[in-house]
Amino acid sequence: MKHVTILCLGIALFAGHFAYGWGDKGHAIIVSIAERHLTPKAHKNIQSILDHPMVYYASWMDNVRSNPLYAETASWHYANVDEGESYKTMTKNPEGDVYTKTVMVIDRLKDRSLNDSLKTLYTKYLIHLVADLHCPMHTGRLTDLGGNKFPVKWFGQPTNLHAVWDEKILESAHRWSYTEWCENIDVAGEKERLVMASGTPSDWLNQCVDICKKIYLNTQQDTNYSYDYIQSHIETVETQLLRAGYRLAALLNEIYQ
Numbered sequence: 001m002k003h004v005t006i007l008c009l010g011i012a013l014f015a016g017h018f019a020y021g022w023g024d025k026g027h028a029i030i031v032s033i034a035e036r037h038l039t040p041k042a043h044k045n046i047q048s049i050l051d052h053p054m055v056y057y058a059s060w061m062d063n064v065r066s067n068p069l070y071a072e073t074a075s076w077h078y079a080n081v082d083e084g085e086s087y088k089t090m091t092k093n094p095e096g097d098v099y100t101k102t103v104m105v106i107d108r109l110k111d112r113s114l115n116d117s118l119k120t121l122y123t124k125y126l127i128h129l130v131a132d133l134h135c136p137m138h139t140g141r142l143t144d145l146g147g148n149k150f151p152v153k154w155f156g157q158p159t160n161l162h163a164v165w166d167e168k169i170l171e172s173a174h175r176w177s178y179t180e181w182c183e184n185i186d187v188a189g190e191k192e193r194l195v196m197a198s199g200t201p202s203d204w205l206n207q208c209v210d211i212c213k214k215i216y217l218n219t220q221q222d223t224n225y226s227y228d229y230i231q232s233h234i235e236t237v238e239t240q241l242l243r244a245g246y247r248l249a250a251l252l253n254e255i256y257q
């Protein structure tokens, strides 16, 4: 019984730690970038199934995670990969992960017979999951719960590696609103955008895993990080935001053509 209690407590802690993904701002930036690159037809079709602009639902999946109706989605935000492992060699979460569920949602949305209420639900899932699939610490190690158990200091304040990458670098780099972020980073030409949007969800996941492995190599526990860390990593954050936005736009343009 004691073991069961400890196991349940472990699962509860584990689930609770992954509630925020990119943080509200990161999710809003990604969905806004995608929205800027939708075809007029895709934009119109999406508007007809959502009762608000897409960005309204950017963090919706994080907000409904504690709602029992959406309990099955709790593990969909991440895919842990331990040191010395790859996604392929890791034991898969039987409840699903950010990769398997992104693929599932894309498949469902491409099914022409999908009814409108499911189309609405799966679109809300897609705009969040593609973003989480590009959030580096969401492919962090299972042994430290994706960096949640990797203590560091940020400008002298105790935090953890997961939080640094979800929002602290982004929030500390500029005091911009999500629309200002979009205006300032979404400056790639069409050719560059097409290159960045290419690949499959499997490629995108492996790219994220590679980035995450480099982060572990370049970050030490119990160390104070500030301006130098932002300088070293802001380009990676911006690239992941752009890739996620452009790839999400490409998927939506294909689904809602």
Ligand SMILES: [Zn+2]
Binding pocket: 019, 020, 021, 022, 061, 062, 077, 128, 132
């Ligand atoms: Zn999330």
